[in-house]
Amino acid sequence: MALHFFNTYSRALEKFAPRHPPNVSMYTCGPTVYSNAHIGNFRAYIFEDLLQRHLEMRGFKVHRVMNITDVDDKTIRGAREAKISLNAFTEPFKRGFFEDLDTLRIKRADEYPGATEPHYLARMIEMIAELIKRDLAYQAEDKSVYFRINKFPEYGKLAHLNLEELRPTGRVRSDEYEKENIGDFALWKAWDEEDGDVGWDSPWGRGRPGWHIECSAMSTALLGDQLDIHCGGVDNIFPHHEAEIAQSEGVTGKKFVRYWMHCAHLLVDNQKMSKSLGNFYTLRDVIAKGYSGREVRYALVRVHYRVQLNFTFDGMEESRQALTRKSRQALTRIDEWLERLRETSASQKARGTPGPTDDFQRVLDDDLNISGALGVLFESIRETNRAMDANELGATAAKAWLQWWDEINRVLALDAVETVALPSEVEALAEARRLARLAKNWQKSDELRSELNARGWEVRDTKDGQKITRRVGPEP
């Protein structure tokens, strides 16, 4: 099966064909920097990371943009409460966001435009002016500028919503009488007292951009009028992405996005995360409980992106076990396997056994079927381990498997961190234990093993002697 993705717009699996192969333009909705991002946010970013990495493995050259929303109600409120400037308020969260991306081994996008950058504000204003010129937007009595959805018949197509049947949910501000239609959304929000010193001048007076227009402006500025892929969480489908289509196509007259891809929500203990339920976790919260970024990455990537993922700490334990097989072992199941493969590849063994296939990649081609792909990985590990146990894996095959791992790991990014060097006192204890074992002094040997354990090191005896590894804790 060739590469296929599920397109939210058509609600169907479609063969992937970018406009200008091998180039792929990809826009992903980024964070609003008013706090540290939570694990639900990262589920989306990891899905996008998997998507980018798989595309790259398949030979595409991905140009990816992720916006940073650094002005909105929440950032303004936060800055006001902290009595600091908007920029001073958002800056630490921006920095924290990039640190978190590194923790999770998420590849950097090519650009991270910010909504308050003058260049993009200018473009937003330009787009809004064009929409007004085309009668697709109007300035209301409250001085804000709104998009006129009645003039854009396509509005609602992405979400498959019949706008007449929308229920009021109480989340619509009742004071927005000024709008012609309840569904009209703000392109430019007129300044009010709550905004304090946050605001920019525009042809419609002082104010700030609406959330949706920022994405339309930055995506088209950096990627052109037509994008290959646009991603986000399902909650962005409506109204955010619907609005983006209306604004962008309203200005350019061209089809905005070819493939819309949305990931399902992450649940915690089967409920949506919320602070009041006490099931709200930032990435930092989970790391603070002793899990490594790699373990969190695995836990968030292992379930297909269109299925809701239920996050639990039992699931975190399971992820740890899947990677390491033994919770206190630092050497992972995968590393152990790689080490054996390296030894085998350096040997003179010439016996032929089947080498790797491209099953992993083929399974991912089917709308990023990660569970199937991981199944291929674990089966491969078991089969090659079995062959090595039986002394039946040749050096050439071992080399091929190592190469295979390098390839799939460019997508998974699940390799362990570098092995740390043994401190001298650990080295000394290990040497003493080696000598005790040589003398078959098992009591002494076990005492020394306990001593090493107590110092945070794990000892395993293999036919090649003892192996000392650091116990798993937070990633160094």
Added chain:
RNA sequence: GGCGGGGUAGCCAAGUGGUAAGGUCGCGGUCUGCAAAACCGCUAUUCGCGGGUUCGAUUCCCGCCCCCGCCUCCA
């Protein structure tokens, strides 16, 4: 009410019109001085429920039940 996603072993989770990947947990075994790792074996006659189509359905169709999410600025 509308729009989505899902109900597969204790738990997590793929998948196919021909009779259930993988992970985790548990038990037994090979190996080991003991452990660990690795490997082997066992653990769903069955895929929410009821009909239908079919030689055959978990997979297709119809109806129903349950869970979760979205419905105007939450990834």
